[in-house]
Amino acid sequence: MKRLAAALSIAAAALLARGLAAAVAPAEVEFTSLPEGASVIVDGNLRGITPLKTFDIRPDAPHHLRFAMKDHEPKDEFFSVGAGSRTVLHAELQPVKGLLLVTTEPAGAEVSLDGYSLGETPRLITTLNAKDEHRMILRKPGYQERKLLVRFNGRDPVVQHVNLVLDSGVVSITSDPSGAEVMLNGIPRGVTPATVAGIPKGRMSVTLKKDGYKTETRELAVNAGDSQNLFVTMKEIPGTLRLTSVPDGARFYVDDEAQGKGPVTVTSVRPGERRVRAELEGFGTIEKILNVGRGETLAEEFRMENVLGTLEVRTSPPGATVFVDGRHCGVSRSDDPKAETSDVIVVQGLEAGEHTLIVKRSGYAEAVKHPTVENKKTTALKVVLRRVFKPNVRIVTATGSIEGVLVSSDATNVFVEYPMGITQSISRDVIRTMELIEEEEEVR
Numbered sequence: 001m002k003r004l005a006a007a008l009s010i011a012a013a014a015l016l017a018r019g020l021a022a023a024v025a026p027a028e029v030e031f032t033s034l035p036e037g038a039s040v041i042v043d044g045n046l047r048g049i050t051p052l053k054t055f056d057i058r059p060d061a062p063h064h065l066r067f068a069m070k071d072h073e074p075k076d077e078f079f080s081v082g083a084g085s086r087t088v089l090h091a092e093l094q095p096v097k098g099l100l101l102v103t104t105e106p107a108g109a110e111v112s113l114d115g116y117s118l119g120e121t122p123r124l125i126t127t128l129n130a131k132d133e134h135r136m137i138l139r140k141p142g143y144q145e146r147k148l149l150v151r152f153n154g155r156d157p158v159v160q161h162v163n164l165v166l167d168s169g170v171v172s173i174t175s176d177p178s179g180a181e182v183m184l185n186g187i188p189r190g191v192t193p194a195t196v197a198g199i200p201k202g203r204m205s206v207t208l209k210k211d212g213y214k215t216e217t218r219e220l221a222v223n224a225g226d227s228q229n230l231f232v233t234m235k236e237i238p239g240t241l242r243l244t245s246v247p248d249g250a251r252f253y254v255d256d257e258a259q260g261k262g263p264v265t266v267t268s269v270r271p272g273e274r275r276v277r278a279e280l281e282g283f284g285t286i287e288k289i290l291n292v293g294r295g296e297t298l299a300e301e302f303r304m305e306n307v308l309g310t311l312e313v314r315t316s317p318p319g320a321t322v323f324v325d326g327r328h329c330g331v332s333r334s335d336d337p338k339a340e341t342s343d344v345i346v347v348q349g350l351e352a353g354e355h356t357l358i359v360k361r362s363g364y365a366e367a368v369k370h371p372t373v374e375n376k377k378t379t380a381l382k383v384v385l386r387r388v389f390k391p392n393v394r395i396v397t398a399t400g401s402i403e404g405v406l407v408s409s410d411a412t413n414v415f416v417e418y419p420m421g422i423t424q425s426i427s428r429d430v431i432r433t434m435e436l437i438e439e440e441e442e443v444r
Contacts, residue, residue: 027081029057030088031067038069038093059083067091071131071154098130098152102138103161109140113150130154140164141198168198169226173206176233180210192232199226208232212271212294237295241266243276245302247348250280262302271296278302282349309373311347312380313357318342320361320385324350332359341382351375359383363390363405389420396433397426403437 031040033050040047043063047054050067057063062078072093081087102111104121111118111125113136118125121138128134130152138146143164152158173182175192182189182196185205189196192208199222206218213234220228243252244263252259252266254276259266262278271294277287283304292298313322315332317340322329324347332342350373357369364385373379391403393416404418413425414434 026055027057027059027084028053028055028086029081030086031065032088032090033067033069034090034092035069035072038067038072038091041066041068057081059085065089067093069093071096071129096130096154097126098128098150099155099157100125100128100150100152101157101159102136103159104138104140105161105163106140109138109143109162109164112137112139128152136160138162138164141168141200143168144201165224168200168224169222169228170195170197171199171204171206171220171222171226171228171230172196173208173230173232175208175210175216175231177210177213180208180213180216180232180234183207183209206230208234210234212237236271238267239269239271239292239295240297241269241274241276241290241292242297242299243278243302244299245278245280245304247280247304250278250283250302250304253277253279276300278304280304282306282308305376306348307376308348309350309352309375310378311350311355311357311371311373312378313345313347313359314342314380314382315359315361316341316382316384317361317364320359320364320383322347323356323358323360325355344380357381357383359385361385362392364388387420389417391418392437394433394435394437395426395431397430398432399430402426406436 031047031050031052031054036050038050040050040052042057042065059081062080065077065079067075072095075091075093079087079089102121102123102125107121109121111121111123113125113128113134128150134150136148136150138148146162146164148160148162150158150160172195173192178192180192182192182194183206184196184199186207201222201224204220204222206220208216214237216232216234218230218232220230222228241254242263242265243259248262250262252262252264254266254269254274256275256277269292271292274290274292275287276290277285279285284307286302286304288300288302290298290300311324313332315322318332318334320332320342322332322345329347330345332345334342352373352375354370354372357371359367359369365388367383367385369381369383371379371381389405391405393404393406395402395414395416402416402418404416407415407417407423409415412428414428414431415423415425417423
């Protein structure tokens with residue numbers, strides 16, 4: 001029994017020792033912060049800089065913890081840990097905010113800090129990080145802009161009082177004509193006549209705009225307290241005339257000044273009523289009064305009235321050359337290759353009376369007509385040509401020569417009309433020479 005009691009006593013002592021050892025086992029604690037680099041102070045003792053991991057925090061009564069960092073608000077808390085436990089303690093530290101009071105004389109200046117507008121003076125500002133330098137700009141119309149650098153010493157309040165310096169002048173602006181829009185440095189400031197006050201000191205661009213007039217710009221140097229007068233004569237923007245005639249080719253005159261044959265574009269036309277005249281041989285002169293606006297482009301068409309006679313000629317077949325009174329008037333044509341009759345050739349400007357019309361086409365007999373033309377009237381005439389046999393090619397073979405009308409040819413044969421109305425093929429193998437017979441053109 002004594003031995004059993006002794007063994008139990010030894011076992012109980014071992015269990016108690018192990019229990020006591022577990023009760024005082026250190027805990028693992030990890031300290032983190034945002035931003036990193038904060039001092040970790042536990043129960044008044046500096047333990048290190050975040051991020052920090054330690055194993056010597058004993059599981060006893062609550063511990064006082066402080067995260068501290070320069071230019072940031074400290075953060076305090078209490079914590080307890082269990083024996084052998086693992087704990088993460090994190091703090092997000094806020095930058096220390098400075099106190100800034102801004103006043104101006106006069107009040108009402110816009111306060112801009114680091115590019116952001118924060119209202120008007122007087123202004124208490126509590127949102128600035130004390131660790132940073134801040135650029136402050138004070139603006140008030142009619143006063144010089146002031147730029148300042150703001151620095152804080154921790155939480156110590158900073159008071160900035162600024163006496164603004166007057167920086168404005170007065171300019172009276174008139175124009176001829178009046179009613180021009182006034183812009184100072186691109187900002188609208190009314191219409192002339194206009195008196196503009198509160199102009200900042202320095203160089204200023206004055207721009208005047210008015211419909212129909214050229215934009216005028218003047219540069220002024222303004223000093224504080226200046227009173228200046230500015231008079232500007234506005235210059236009219238010239239107009240443009242686009243003149244055409246039906247038919248084309250009329251000669252145009254603007255206020256009796258020749259502008260050339262139409263269609264014509266006349267630039268730099270003085271605004272107002274302009275007298276425009278169109279002349280074309282064989283047609284009546286047309287004169288119009290055109291009202292040209294400032295900067296306006298005015299298009300005007302002149303339909304000329306033919307006071308002479310006109311002859312309209314068609315030929316059958318197309319492709320004939322037309323002469324009137326010995327004057328070459330063109331070749332009759334048709335867009336339809338199968339057409340038997342040509343489109344119209346218009347011969348204008350013919351005096352009243354009888355005229356000589358000659359129509360010629362190779363392979364056809366020359367046709368001569370004597371149509372009568374009346375003033376302001378059109379005479380239509382269709383000329384039917386008579387086919388004749390007129391050789392235009394001479395071919396020599398071993399058996400003789402042939403003169404006929406060349407119809408077509410290919411790599412092996414030449415096709416010739418001979419006699420009239422009959423086409424025969426000649427092999428190139430038997431042809432010794434082939435030459436074209438040039439047709440003598442009558443000069444008229």
